Amino acid sequence: xxxxxxxxxxxxxxxxxxxxxxxxxxxxxxxxxxxxxxxxxxxxxxxxxxxxxxxxxxxxxxxxxxxxxxxxxxxxxxxxxxxxxxxxxxxxxxxxxxxxxxxxxxxxxxxxxxxxx
Amino acid sequence: xxxxxxxxxxxxxxxxxxxxxxxxxxxxxxxxxxxxxxxxxxxxxxxxxxxxxxxxxxxxxxxxxxxxxxxxxxxxxxxxxxxxxxxxxxxxxxxxxxxxxxxxxxxxxxxx
Numbered sequence: 532x533x534x535x536x537x538x539x540x541x542x543x544x545x546x547x548x549x550x551x552x553x554x555x556x557x558x559x560x561x562x563x564x565x566x567x568x569x570x571x572x573x574x575x576x577x578x579x580x581x582x583x584x585x586x587x588x589x590x591x592x593x594x595x596x597x598x599x600x601x602x603x604x605x606x607x608x609x610x611x612x613x614x615x616x617x618x619x620x621x622x623x624x625x626x627x628x629x630x631x632x633x634x635x636x637x638x639x640x641x642x643x644x645x646x647x648x
Numbered sequence: 649x650x651x652x653x654x655x656x657x658x659x660x661x662x663x664x665x666x667x668x669x670x671x672x673x674x675x676x677x678x679x680x681x682x683x684x685x686x687x688x689x690x691x692x693x694x695x696x697x698x699x700x701x702x703x704x705x706x707x708x709x710x711x712x713x714x715x716x717x718x719x720x721x722x723x724x725x726x727x728x729x730x731x732x733x734x735x736x737x738x739x740x741x742x743x744x745x746x747x748x749x750x751x752x753x754x755x756x757x758x759x760x
Contacts, residue, residue, distance in 0.1 A: 535691070549680035556737050565748075565753070566750075571752055572656075572752055573652075573654075573737060573744045573752040573753055574692070574737065574739075574748075574750040575750075575752050576747055576748070578747070579747065581746065589747065595663055621692070623691075625746070627746060633697055634680050634697060636682055636694035636697060637694070637748060638694065639684075639691035641689070641690050641691045642689075642690075642691055647664055
């Protein structure tokens with residue numbers, strides 16, 4: 532079972548460059564999320580999606596864009612990378628059924644370590 | 649303004665003893681709480697959760713306690729094993745919401 536797969540695992544960018552992080556899940560989950568993890572700050576939500584074709588802002592959305600064209604994929608884009616975006620990025624997905632099984636955990640990928648010089 | 653706080657950055661415990669990790673929250677609208685475990689270079693892995701209608705949930709060596717009046721939850725690991733050494737994150741979800749708020753994490757070291 533692959534679960535949540537993130538590519539690439541590592542990347543070094545120069546300030547001003549752009550890139551896209553890919554997240555793919557094979558669990559048929561409706562909800563998908565992008566987080567960043569910085570030292571001493573836990574995980575902070577960047578953007579999330581409640582279904583194919585939908586996206587919404589999280590706690591720290593500035594400087595990032597996302598797209599959910601297919602249910603299984605959630606893309607995170609950096610249009611003009613800045614050193615402050617150096618971080619470890621995690622993607623997660625979750626199943627949602629408010630009436631029968633309302634409490635479901637999020638499942639995480641192994642992260643993308645991004646350094647911006 | 650941290651809604652979920654893990655005030656102990658690290659904890660060291662002897663193998664076989666109990667590990668107690670603590671978490672405090674400020675938002676009374678949180679109704680679902682989770683603990684995640686994270687090893688280096690891996691993603692967080694779901695460990696155990698508790699709904700706000702309960703005060704205790706057990707799963708093998710892991711027990712989570714919730715004190716709603718104090719807005720406090722704790723994770724007990726008994727007995728602790730060296731393989732439990734990891735970073736533990738507490739997370740909470742708002743009622744009717746779908747987003748999690750995470751604490752900063754506690755590094756647990758279990759010494760053999």
